[in-house]
Every structure is written in structure tokens, then in C-alpha cells.
Amino acid sequence: MNLRVYLAGQIHDDWRKEVEQKAKDKDLALTFVWPQTNHERSDNIGEDIFGEQPNNYFKDDAASSINNFRTQVLMERSDIVIALFGEKYKQWNTAMDASTAIAMNKPTIIIRPESHIHPLKELSNKANVTVETIDQALDVIAYIFE
Amino acid sequence: MNLRVYLAGQIHDDWRKEVEQKAKDKDLALTFVWPQTNHERSDNIGEDIFGEQPNNYFKDDAASSINNFRTQVLMERSDIVIALFGEKYKQWNTAMDASTAIAMNKPTIIIRPESHIHPLKELSNKANVTVETIDQALDVIAYIFE
């Protein structure tokens, strides 16, 4: 039994590579998918495909439709969702992806730093499990295979 | 035909009263429901009901379960969701409520300031309509009754 895991969350560092490497080290039968992690590409994808837009508002709207398309395809085909919140940034996409996954009954793990306990308390309560580190998230998933 | 509207969003000012008054002025057949807007009560509701908790983490977890219970009851019985993002705060509950409403196929309007166009672009793209002011949101709803 191989499980596909969608990795929602910020795209400002390479935490997904760390997840992937650690899962490999633990020999877990997991395949990972995720949103576009090249930030510039993610912001420009609308103009890259549709051509120049009248202003930033429309550039953003064009990009978001394609990013949402990608997320919908990949999340529907995933068995588990991990949503990681970092210390910085608004991370509303992370909240959106986690909430959507929960509403779709996808088993969902939130990773968030201690500093975010209070502002994320309602979302954490709705997720299956909330942890603070990538290692803990993988321990939770590894537990399925025990 | 009377419609019930859930007003998700920050609870740091009395924007819901403004919505309610303006809907009344426009003579719209709307009933509004919303989360607990007394911030202190919302944070303390867990300890108010369960008694003192070991520390802030558990105080937050207790409160969040009751806040989520309230939101679930009220949102399921609403016909429309308005989610307002202000300039400040993380507002992850607002993102969570809007995303959940969209996943439940509730017609959803987002109100957000111009400064948040970029970070909210994916969520805005998934909502039915995104506007910048309360007046615009009510104009969108009033259009149903024309």
C-alpha cells in the first residue's frame, strides 16, 4: 500500500525536500506532490500562459486560476494532506488548502510552530493531528504502517 | 424569500453591525449570524465551561472546539457566507471559514482591502465574488432580489 501525500504550505524554503528525504530514510511507501514551489513561476504563471495583463490585480487573478487548477487535480488524488505553517508570511493558501482537505474528509496533519498555537487553534482543532516538526508528522504517518 | 448570511471574519471592530444596519437601510430580507464577537469570551469559552486548563495550549484547544461547534451549526444553516479580511491580524479563521464554505458549495463573497489582493489571490479566485467594501458585498446580495 503506497500513499500519496499532498504537501501544502509556504514555498520560501525547501522543507518539502526535507520531508521527502526523511520519508526515504524511514523507508515509508509515500509519494509526495505539492504546489508550484518556484515562487516567481507561481506568481507569473498567468502572464506566462495568457500574456501580459492590464495590471497586477489581473496578473494575480490569472495566476491564481492556474495554481488552483493544479492544486485541485493533485489534492483530489492524494490520500493524506500535510499543511505546514512557518513563522512568517500570511500563508492564507496554507489555511485554504488545509480547510479544503478537511472539508473533503482527507486525513490532514498540520505542522506549525509553537508561536502559532493561538491563531491556528480552530484550524488545528479541525485537523486530525497538529504537530510542531516534520519528524513528528512523519512519525504520525509511519504509525499507519506499523 | 428570506436568506440567512453567515458573517465570517475578524472580531476586532463592529463591522457586522454596519452590515446589519446597511442591509436594513436597503430593506433586504436578510438574517445575519456570526461567530462569537466578544474576543475575550471567545478565548475563554473553553475554561468558562470546562474549568481551568493546564496551560495556554490546552486552554486554546478547549476554546476552539466550542467555537468550531458554534460555527458548524450556524454555517450549515446559512444560505450565503461573507468573509471579511481586515488590514491586520493573521485571520486564519476567516480563511478557514471561507474555504470551508466554498467546499460546501455555499455561495461565498470575500471582502478584502486592496493591500491583500496578492496574498489572497487563490482564495479570491475560488470564492464566487471578491469585493473591497461592505457596500459592494450588500450590492451583490441585493442583486439577487432585483
Added chain:
Amino acid sequence: MNLRVYLAGQIHDDWRKEVEQKAKDKDLALTFVWPQTNHERSDNIGEDIFGEQPNNYFKDDAASSINNFRTQVLMERSDIVIALFGEKYKQWNTAMDASTAIAMNKPTIIIRPESHIHPLKELSNKANVTVETIDQALDVIAYIFE
């Protein structure tokens, strides 16, 4: 038992008034709702609420989001959908509304002229009933109350 009927279809003549009057004449316990029938208002609603848009493409996109919002609210609260196709125009919104209603398991009646039998054959086959006149559509609904 009062039933709410959504009247999808072209907005170039006042066929909805005819439906409403004939239902009244037949003393049927029906309430009718429908999309915005003021064509100009329907095309301009985006700019009316959001202000001027960069060009017609964006004017159309703005208007469509609000028209879709209205349709979604009203159709979800309807018990029956009638979709009328006239002789002229592309009428893709009519096809969209009928198809959406069918996918939502809303009992659906299509009214279409004989000239459209062939191009509408697949959609007609998916609808519950397809007729040629408003009188026939109301006869079908009146049959519920016999």
C-alpha cells in the same frame, strides 16, 4: 405544498411573465425565481459594483461572477428547474443552467422549439421531460398536484 421553480433561459422577451400568469390562471401553488432579466443590467452589473474595468473582457468576467452568484443562491433553493431555449442566440447559459440542475438532481423540464430537436438531443435526453411550449411545461408541473 408550495414549489419553487427556477426559470432558466433567454432574457430577450417576457416569457417568464407568461409562465407566471398562466400558473396563476391554473391556480398552481408555484413561486418563480429567475436570473436577472434586464439584459443591460446583467451585462453591466460587474462595472456597476466594481467600477470601470480595463476592457470588455474584464467587464464580462466581473459581471459573470455576480450573475453566477445569483443563480447559485436561487437554484439551490428551487424544487424544479425549467430551461427555455428560443429560436435565436447561442443560449449557452441556458444549457449551463439545465446541465447544472440535472447534475444536482433537480427535476428539470426543457422547453425548446422543434427546430432545436437535433442540436439539443443529448441535453433533452438527460432532462426529465422536454416539451415545446410553456403550456406543456405547466401541464407537466400541474400533473404533480393532481
Added chain:
Amino acid sequence: MNLRVYLAGQIHDDWRKEVEQKAKDKDLALTFVWPQTNHERSDNIGEDIFGEQPNNYFKDDAASSINNFRTQVLMERSDIVIALFGEKYKQWNTAMDASTAIAMNKPTIIIRPESHIHPLKELSNKANVTVETIDQALDVIAYIFE
């Protein structure tokens, strides 16, 4: 991860072959399915299987039930739907298939010429992404694999 894509739309030219070839050129792991593209066969399939019908109306009804059966089987097993509108024809089946796909939460891309922006504005707004060319549609899908 291989994705199956349903290609809805007119059957008057061989645009599907173009999609298939270009996907192959881009090395995308896609499998394509589509409605019957032999127009005559599609119109006659009812009489081909059931024998001669009393008149064209019943010939059409017989054919449509089998065409709808085919579409339902194939669309339910697809991960993505592309719906292409050409310059000509009523194309109500294309509108029906796109609307059904959206109602089923299938990620959906519409391809339509600039001339159809206005009449397709509501359906475009409901689809995930709307583009003007086959290349753009494939760019959107290729973005999933980046």
C-alpha cells in the same frame, strides 16, 4: 502519475489529434478520451443499434441515449476535462459536458475563441481556467507536472 483527460467539444475537425500529438511532443503523461467523433456514426448510432425509428425526432432520441451513456462512462473515469468551443455551431453538448464536469468537481479547462468571450462569460467564470488555444490548455496541464 498518469492523468486521463476527457476532450469535450465539436467534432467537425481533428483538433483532438492535435491535442494528442502536442501532448506527446511535450512528453506529458496523459491519456485522452472523447465522445464519438464520427459525426454520421454519432447521429446514426440509435438506428444502428435499435433499427429504424418512426421519424427524425425518435432517431435523435435513440442516438442521444447512447451518446450520453458513452460520455458518462468516460467522464466519470477522467481526472481533467477540456471543453473546446469553435467559432461555429451551437455546441450545446460542449456546454453541457463542461457544466456537468464542473458540477462533478472535475478540474475543467475551457478553450474558446475571442469572439465567444461574451456569450460564454458565465460558463468561463465557473470553469477553473479559460484559454484561447490548445497550446495554452496543454501549458496549464503541463504546469501540474512541473
Added chain:
Amino acid sequence: MNLRVYLAGQIHDDWRKEVEQKAKDKDLALTFVWPQTNHERSDNIGEDIFGEQPNNYFKDDAASSINNFRTQVLMERSDIVIALFGEKYKQWNTAMDASTAIAMNKPTIIIRPESHIHPLKELSNKANVTVETIDQALDVIAYIFE
């Protein structure tokens, strides 16, 4: 709390009147709806609305679409379904309505004579309750109000 009950089953005698009268005698807060019970009208409704059809096959097909429309509207708005099988007739509509109700999670009671225990055993097993008499069916419903 008033409950609406759909009475599926044969239309060859006036068993529905008996149900209605007995429910009144027991003072149960029930409203009853049912298919067209005028057999001739039920068979002719297609031709009554669409005009003469080429032959009996098409007469039947026309009638059935309108009968199904009626059933779908009424069953979706019912809280409980009673399906009565008599001694005679094929009664495939009764089996169809009961099976559809069960698949829709409508609480369903089957009434059938002892002679039909064997051929109806699988359908009986899927229904909530199977009884032999109208009085028993009403006793089961009356139990809700105790």
C-alpha cells in the same frame, strides 16, 4: 413535527385512502403524497401533453418521463417512504421506488403479503422495516411520535 410520507405501490385499489383515514383516526401528524393513481391518466399522460405518438412504445416512453418527474419531485420532499406490494401485477415501479428511496437514505417501510416473502427477500432486507398490513406500517410510524 409533521412528517410527509410517499406512498409507492400499485394503483389498482384505494389502499392509499385507507392509509390516510387510519392515520387520521390515530391522530398522526402525517401528510401523504403519491403517484398518479388514475391508471388511465397515468398511461395516457404522455399523449395528453405531447399529442399522439407513433405507437404504444413511444406512448409509454412519453408517459413514463412525466410520471418519473412527478415521483422525483414528491419523493425528494418526503421524510418517509411506504411501498406496498399487492398479490398481483409485476409492480416493478414499486420495487423501483422502494430501491430508490433506500439508496437516497429515506427511511422505508415495505408492506407485502405473506406470499411474496421469498421473491421480495432481498429488497425487504434492505428496507428499514417490512410488514404485512397497513395497520402495522402505521404502528411503525406512530412509534416515532411516542
Added chain:
Amino acid sequence: MNLRVYLAGQIHDDWRKEVEQKAKDKDLALTFVWPQTNHERSDNIGEDIFGEQPNNYFKDDAASSINNFRTQVLMERSDIVIALFGEKYKQWNTAMDASTAIAMNKPTIIIRPESHIHPLKELSNKANVTVETIDQALDVIAYIFE
């Protein structure tokens, strides 16, 4: 806004009357429904309606189908479920009703004594809120109306 609350749980004392009285004292707009609370009637309802059964196994099976019918009708029409576990008895129906309510996305409150924290931990974790007293459960519901 009046809410209907299903009271699942043991039927060995009159805790439901206490809930009803306290809700009245708090002036909450709640209507309560519940399973058959006359234990003997609940055990005998099968034989009461179907007549004597071959042995206790079949007596139980007959009764359970009617009890399940009642629960399904009432739970589907409820907005909130409270499931109370007492100190004694197996209470598998309580666990069944709470689990079913949660799977149906009904907002659910569990009341259980401290002694049952451990054996009920997984079910408590899935419910929206778990409390120890009737007063706490009503405080949670009262919070919706604040």
C-alpha cells in the same frame, strides 16, 4: 432560529427530562427528540407489531429494525446531537448514534463521566465537544445563541 436536538444515550433514568427542564430555565430555543425511553416497550416493539417471534434472537431483531427506523427519521431532522454515556451498561447504541451523527456531519456533543475518559477517547476526539455534565452541554449550545 429554533434548533432541534437529538438526545442519544441510555434510557435507564430520566436525564432527558432534566435536559429539557434546564433548557427551558435557560430560555433556549431548542426542541428535543429522542429514542423510545420506555425500556420494555423498546425491547418489545417488534413483537408488539409483528406478533410473537420464534425466540429472543428474532424478537430482538424485529425490535431493532423499528428502533432504527425511528432513530433515522428523527436524527436526519435534527441540527445537533447530544450523546450521553452513563457509568453503567454497554451503551453500544449510544456509541452507534454518536458515530453515525459524526459521519453525517451533525454537530455532536458527548457527555460522559470521568471514569470513561479512557475507553471513549477515540470517539470523544471525533466529536465536536466532550463534556461531563448536562449543564456543560447546554452551556455549549447556549453559546450559539450569544
Added chain:
Amino acid sequence: MNLRVYLAGQIHDDWRKEVEQKAKDKDLALTFVWPQTNHERSDNIGEDIFGEQPNNYFKDDAASSINNFRTQVLMERSDIVIALFGEKYKQWNTAMDASTAIAMNKPTIIIRPESHIHPLKELSNKANVTVETIDQALDVIAYIFE
């Protein structure tokens, strides 16, 4: 693309073997599943597993639960349902399986003799396609692969 087809219908002759053989002859990528076709085994399966029952009623009830279990497992995993009605027998299970498949949105083909046109008209109208022979049913399915 291999499709799994559930073959509902009478078990008094070996029509399923004919379907299987003809599908093989036509080189269709189909896998067939079906209910227990050994009539005696189907009737006795309850007593075979549970031991002797008090009387025929309970023997039937025991058997039906296991037959329904089998059908549910196999139908949920099927892409298409064919339901064949023969000239004789009540065939309520066939009607039940076809109706359940339709309610589950499984693409469904009914095969029935001309003599059953009238009594099966409502069910035929709800199915995707109704034909008279096995060859026609396979032609309909073969059409998917064209």
C-alpha cells in the same frame, strides 16, 4: 482501459455466459461480475452459514443479507451495470439492482423483451439505455471503445 460490468438479472438460464462469450468474440476489454447464479445455493446461503433457521421466513432473511452483501461489494466496484429481464418470474431483484445502480449514478443498460415494454416503462426511462437483446447491449458498450 478495462471496464467492469455487473450483470444483474434472473439466474434461470446461462445468459451471463453468452454475454461473456460474445464480449470475448468482439474483443472488448470487459470484466464481468454477477450475483450468485446457483439458485439453490443463493436460497440456502443463509442456512449454509448460520445453520438451520426456525422457518422459511427466517431462512430467506438470512440468505438475503448475504446476497445483498455480495451485490453491494461487487456493484460498488463496477463501472457499468446491465440488468436483464426475462419473460418470466417476478424479477424484483433485477428491478432493485437496476434502480440502485441508477441512484448511484452507475451507467445502466436494461435488456428486456418487447412484452415488458409497458410494465417496465418508468424504469426504462430512468436507465441510460434500454435494449431487447444481449447483442444490442454489447453494441452499446462496444461504442465506448470506438
Added chain:
Amino acid sequence: MNLRVYLAGQIHDDWRKEVEQKAKDKDLALTFVWPQTNHERSDNIGEDIFGEQPNNYFKDDAASSINNFRTQVLMERSDIVIALFGEKYKQWNTAMDASTAIAMNKPTIIIRPESHIHPLKELSNKANVTVETIDQALDVIAYIFE
């Protein structure tokens, strides 16, 4: 056709090994999954991953979230659920898993000793099949493959 079976139930003896061995002996194409069967590990998994908790209540709450995560992942990917009740223990998780499976329309078999007929009567009535021994449960599943 290989089927995945979730084995819910008590973890105090090695009945799952017996199921697995007997299925192998009968040459059934089944794969089995189950909850954590190391009781100590199941109770401690919360503290094992999150670290020490303030008291047993919070230790239990932490563990239950991870056990529920595991169950949700595995049950959603199963075709059949077997829930075994033993003579002893409260076994509320077994009742919860069986009820959840039934609400999800998973074909479900309950195994329970004769002594539990009465307290489990309502849950047994909702399950597809209830048996007393592992052999009987496997006979029911084997029947699918006949």
C-alpha cells in the same frame, strides 16, 4: 479482483492473525489492514510523538487523534469492514468503527458472541451481516468469489 478488508475490534488477543491465516487457507484474494494492535503502543502513541502530557486525560486525547488518523486513512481505502466484538471490554471503538463504516456505505460484517445479541441488536440490524465466528465471516466473504 483483490479486496482490502479492515479488521476493527478488540486488540486483546491475536484474532486478526487467525483471520489472515484462515483466509490464506481458503485461498481468498484478500488484504487485511487494522488498527494498532500493540495495546501499550496505542495508548502511548500521543506521548511517544508529542512528549509527556499534563495528565492522563491529555495523554489519551493525544493518542486518540493519532489512532483516529490511522483508522481514517485505512478505512477509506478498504472495500469491506469486519468488526469483531469479544465477550469482555467496553469495545466502544469497535462500535464506532462499525457505525462509521455503515454510514460510509462500506459493506460491513459484525462478529459477536451469542451473549451480545441483545445489547448489539440495533447495530447488528444496520450492518449487512452479523455472525458469531471468524469462519462464518470468511464464508460470507468467500461467497463473493464463488
